[in-house]
Amino acid sequence: MKAIELREKYIEFFEKHGHKRIPSAPVVPENDPTVLFTTAGMHPLVPYLLGEPHPQGKRLTDYQKCIRTGDIDSVGDPSHLTFFEMMGNWSLGDYFKQESIAMSYAFLKEVLGFDMNRISVTVFEGEDGIPRDEEAASAWEKAGIPRERIFFCGREDNWWGPAGETGPCGPDTEIFFDTGKEKCSEHCNPTCGCGKYLEIWNNVFMQYNKTKEGTYELLKAPNVDTGLGLERVIGLLQGKNNVYETELFADVIAKITELSENVNISSARIISDHLRASMFMIVDGVRPSNVEQGYVLRRLLRRVIRHMRKIGFDPNNTKVLVETFVGIMQEMYPEISANKETLVNVIEEEKDKFLKTLEHGEKEFAKNIEKAKSNSETKLAGPVVFRLYDTFGFPPEMTAELAEENGMTIDMDEFNELFKKHQELSRAGAEQKFKGGLADHSEKTTAYHTATHLLHKALQIVLGEHATQKGSNLTAERLRFDFCHPQKVTPEELKQVEDIVNEQIKRDLEVVCEEMSLEEAQAAGATGLFAAKYGDKVKVYTIGDFSKEICGGPHVERTGNMGTFKIKKEEAVSSGVRRIKAVLIEE
Secondary structure (H helix, E strand, O other): OOHHHHHHHHHHHHHHOOOEEOOOOOOOOOOOOOOOOOOOOOHHHHHHHOOOOOOOOOEEEEEEEEEOOOOHHHEOEOOOOOEEEEEEEEEEOOOOHHHHHHHHHHHHHHHOOOOHHHEEEEEEOOEOOEOOOHHHHHHHHHHOOOHHHEEEEOHHHHEEOOOOOOEEEEEEEEEEEEOOOOOOOOOOOOOOOOOOEEEEEEEEEEEEEEOOOOOEEEEEEEEEEEEEEHHHHHHHHOOOOOHHHOOOOHHHHHHHHHHOOOOOHHHHHHHHHHHHHHHHHHHOOOOOOOOHHHHHHHHHHHHHHHHHHHOOOOHHHHHHHHHHHHHHHOOOOHHHHHOHHHHHHHHHHHHHHHHHHHHHHHHHHHHHHHHHHHOOOOEEOHHHHHHHHHHHOOOHHHHHHHHHHOOOEEOHHHHHHHHHHHHHHHHHHHHHHOOOOOOOOOHHHHHHHHHHHHHHHHHHHHHOOOOOEEEEEEOOOOEEEEEEOOOOOOHHHHHHHHHHHHHHHHOOOEEEEEEEEHHHHHHOOOEOOOHHHOOOEEEEEEEOOOEEEEOOOOOOOEOOOOOEEEEEEEEEEEOOEEEEEEEEEOO
């Protein structure tokens, strides 16, 4: 079975059980300030998990392109990836644990033909006054999993959410495949990281709402959110030892091996994973930069170049790998093939920039090594090693190799201390930035969401129809809006845009939501970001006689109480893309 067949079998199975197919959202979340990337299938569905009706109904299924960088240091092992596909099915206040578990069991056994004697599961053991999940355990027993392969585990292993400080959350049950390896100890179980058990599916049962006071209330209409990892499952079905041996990676790994001087399998996997992830980011509009999504893309591409140099793969051959990946993925992802030229150009440009940076870094290294030698030092100081890493992109391993060639070592302990402090500062900043949480659908955030529609239309009136939305990010304090435009927007143009938005707010326009087919919406003149992500039925929000857009919401009922719209900043994001930061001032 090929990966694309697995995906279709999954979707078809759940369609037969009353689910409606919805398309994958982009890897960059729309209007979600809590995450840089879509990390799970639930992210695009947050408004509906919070209770808003979905146009397609209460049972949904899809595959979702996901990016996760939390496990970046684990990439290179048999199973971890930065980009992966999550197949999912959802119940929005419809079925719950019994039905969800029964369907998961049936799909694994009847459709994929898994040996169910090799399947183990974990369920929530209960904590903080929340009871042990005997309902899920009983459902597994009823389906066919014996009690000795049902493991009760704590919050760390079997609890999901909330995504922010408040919101939907609940116990989950994880499904594991026994790889056949020997147990690492008598206490070895699916939560152990020894490699005997491979997690393939997670069913989350959102039955609680965490309040601002920290208490957990039962939801009136609990939801089910599941995720099955395509790459891991196809590797098991094909009898491969790891995901990199499947058709999703094999040709690229072979090409890296062919064109390298000294093959290192870990480096080959890192190159292939990071390059694939980068390609999906670029297709969905991300460009290398020093902030947010662009910084992650830059970091991945620079890791690719570092590992290429490490194994003697000429970075100027990167285009060959991009083209190989296009050949592999174009059947599953036609957008990859359609954007081939853009992919090559963006990656080549970033590669050339980094190689120049490395040249500057090598000069900086030479200057510091000479200074150290003149002082009769035998070890390069930690701050020097860290600066080469932080400013010039030199991994400490590269600095250590260069130092050894000069008869010196590096102060790795001091570097590690500085690196740890750097990580702590970065983590603290990220936590501060994203502390609002997915559940922030406050009155203020809702007003900002509506303001993006007014801003979008105003920009097209002032700048032209080409000024289409490329993305947005909202908090309760401000909005950020990215759009296409070839040059800096003049102060006069920004004033015009501001005045148009404020005029629509003063008009106290009614905001009307209608459900219709995508074709009907487009025929009615509705615009929409990432049109490919919409299903057969969509929500169209019309703001008076001014704006009509396809959107998931939420929005204000009338514009009159939104406040005064004020543009605070306009800047470049990447070539041809500008960004506006604006606030709504309460009157």
